[in-house]
Amino acid sequence: MNRPDATLRRAARVLLVDASSRVLMLRGHDPARPDQRYWFTVGGGLDDGETPAQGAVRELFEETGLRVSAEALGRPVFHEAVEFPFDGAWYRQEQDFFLLRIDSWEVDFAGHKALERATVDAYRWWTVDELRGSEERYYPAALPDLIARLLREETPC
Structure with a gap:
């Protein structure tokens, strides 16, 4: 779309997948449109000087309580x-x-910042089939295909 008035932002996200091949999604809303809820992956904007991996692990800890390197x-x-x-x-x-x-x-929401406490209200572990069959809004839209591809690539032939 490339809107000239858009604020540029770098972000990192984590596809956290459990032993049952389910991906963790958080549910939230835009404060300007509180009636429109959607699901999204863990992650967010990078702080100054952070690499994407550093930002991803920080966001993972803040949003879920899980600490990894x-x-x-x-x-x-x-x-x-x-x-x-x-x-x-x-x-x-x-x-x-x-x-x-x-x-x-x-999942532990204790590390949420004020905006996250105000806008994130749930989490859920989703299978690829559940995402594909859902009428709920989630991002990125290509997530089911991405997770399916990544899981196939991990499986030895």
């Missing part, structure tokens, strides 16, 4: 540029996605 993430598995409105402003966000496999995790 930046090295545990490896290299990004997906990159996208998206434009979206949030709280009355328009953003163009370049974001890297990292895959992290875990056995299980009990």
Whole structure:
């Protein structure tokens, strides 16, 4: 879309996948449109001087309570540029996605910042089929295909 008024932003996201091949999604809303809820992957904007991996592990800890090293993430598995409105402003966000496999995790929202406490209200572990069959809004839209591809690539032939 490339809106000239968009604020440029770098972000990192984590595709946290459990032993049952489910991806963790958080549910939230835009403060300017509280009636429109959507699901999204863990992650967010990078702080000054952070690498994508450093930002991803910081966001993972803040949003879920799970602490891992930046090295545990490896290299990004997906990159996208998206434009979206949030709280009355328009953003163009370049974001890297990292895959992290875990056995299980009990999500803890204690590390949420004020904006997250006000806008994030739930979490859920989703299978690829559940995402594909859902009528709920989630981002990125290509997530089911991305997770399916990543899981296939991990499986030896």
